[in-house]
Amino acid sequence: MKIKYNSNLISGALFLVVGITMRLLVPSQIKTYETSDINAATIPMLLLNMLILLSIILLIQGICDKAKKEVILSKKLLNKETLAKLKPLIYMLMLLAYGMILPYAGFTISSLLLSNGILLYFGARKWWFYVIVSANIFIAYYVFSNLLNVALP
Amino acid sequence: MIEYIIAGFSALLTFESLLAIIIGLVCGIVIGAIPGLTADLAIILCLPITYSMDPVPAILLCLGLYCGGTYGGSITAILINTPGTPANAATMLDGYPMTKKGKAFKALTMALYASFVGGIISALILLFAAPNIAKITMHFGPPEYFSIAIFGLSIIASISNKNIIKGLIGGIVGIFVAIIGQDSVSGVVRFTFGSSKLAGGIPLIVTLVGLFALAELISKADYRPNEDMSRKTKLKIDRETVSFGEFKRCIKAMLVSTGIGTIVGATPGTGGGIAAFISYDQTKKMSKRGDEFGTGEIEGVAASESANNATTGSTLIPLLTLGIPGDGCTAILLGALMLQGMVPGPSLFKDFPDTIYAIMVGLLFVNIFMLIIGKLFTRYYVNITRIPYELMSAIIVIYCVAGTFSSEASTFHVLVSIIIGIVSFILRKLDFGVVPIILGVVLGSLVELNFRRSMVLSNNSMSIFISRPFSLIFLLLAAFSVVFFFYKLIKSGKKETT
Structure with missing residues (x-):
């Protein structure tokens, strides 16, 4: 068709x-x-x-x-190229899932899952990328909670 | 006026304000230098932090990000042939060939000097022109405010590329986002779908983060680190700087380009990118070395960088005096001012004179600090271009979420922001521009409020909009803007057929 x-x-x-x-x-x-x-x-x-x-x-x-x-x-549509074009869909779904679990899991746990998930999504292999990103979550939590007086969930 | 400038100086010269400028500049340069990340994104990420700050340092932080981001975009344009922001595209034409010739440091230094010249002159023009325009606009009432907002929306025509219909639909979508929640005149709730969390409307920061930041991250989700050529090439920066003779040769190019940049920047719907290309072209025609442009001619770098930085001050003229944002970045700055309880437009100079003068004087300081920071750190800029995008993407998401949450302390609004981000991404894929939407968001409520107030004043007679001279002028300007769009479209159509 x-x-x-x-x-x-x-x-x-x-x-x-x-x-x-x-x-x-x-x-x-x-x-x-x-x-x-x-x-x-x-x-x-x-x-x-x-x-x-x-x-x-x-x-x-x-x-x-x-x-x-x-x-x-047709079935030919399901090739590697077409699937690669749909990659942003995974990123969107990760964001949506994050928005859904945030009220229940809280900022720290859900953000650890999302940000490390993003690194995995991009295929990051260096371990210290994961350390930097995870550390940033705790920094953000500290800055918002203590310096900006915003109690993150 | 002098007493206001002095009062502005004293409000500006605080530790908090100066620190805000420096932090804004450093972050702006870093973000501007990472391809794909722009000054718009930098300002949005910092908006939640500005909540708890006084208005002067808060806006100076945003201006530091704006100027730093515009200048920072030249770094990647020169070093890796990828403009950090669209405003720096013309810088690539001669900047990158200079790098290939081993003159990267010279090109970066010239970009810094030119950015400083363009930025400082346009900041001075802002300081002296804006208050004089504000003297006239101070007496405006609801009909004039309505017509100004309509003129602001008419900019959609000039930024809609070839399809004005899509621009108009984008504008309507933006206005609709702005009218969700309680109506400010009657108190009636609109399009909340029974959710009490939407009764207060969608906060501006939630919309901005979704529209710009999250949509930008989603649109770069197909980034492949292994295929990024800039990560494979190892750059080294030499030590050869700009000689006095070269600087002297570029003075004319810088001054002419600053003039062009200032005029283009003060015209709503344009931007640094257009200013840079016009200036580059003019300088090429004027220069004795015009034939060498495009092969690594330092005048080319000077022309484009002074022009795009000259727009940073002049775009604030229509923003501060009329409340009209000229482009996406100034629309976000308008949002930043609104979050501080300051509605840009005719009443701003009357209600907050000290603050507004401190901001305008502050822009001079932003440019001076930019020169100092640039002189100290130019040779280390190459390291910024090595920051992996995937790392930035993962970090930016976290700050987007934290910032969105902080506006209403609600996880519901985080989800709303994510949904806006996804919708914005889909609209981008369908060739819709994001700037018409944001213009609708920031100007939509002003249009409705002042239309209804004018109707009350005139007993529902539309003639109020044409019987008042300034209101009529702005409506005519809006009509001209739309007619000019169609004229350009027809003209370009004729060119294509011949």
């Missing part, structure tokens, strides 16, 4: 969905009792209408633009 796309096409479709969804959510998300013509919902509504309009223009631009990338959906 062939898929032709460009960034305008994807962005246009994405923001059209976001714009319409948010527009539908306005009554439930902005419960204003103001009676004047201009109230708390005026600017958000105006912006969302603009977003929908701009997304449609972008979508049309994407459709009309002849420069499109072509992808054939």
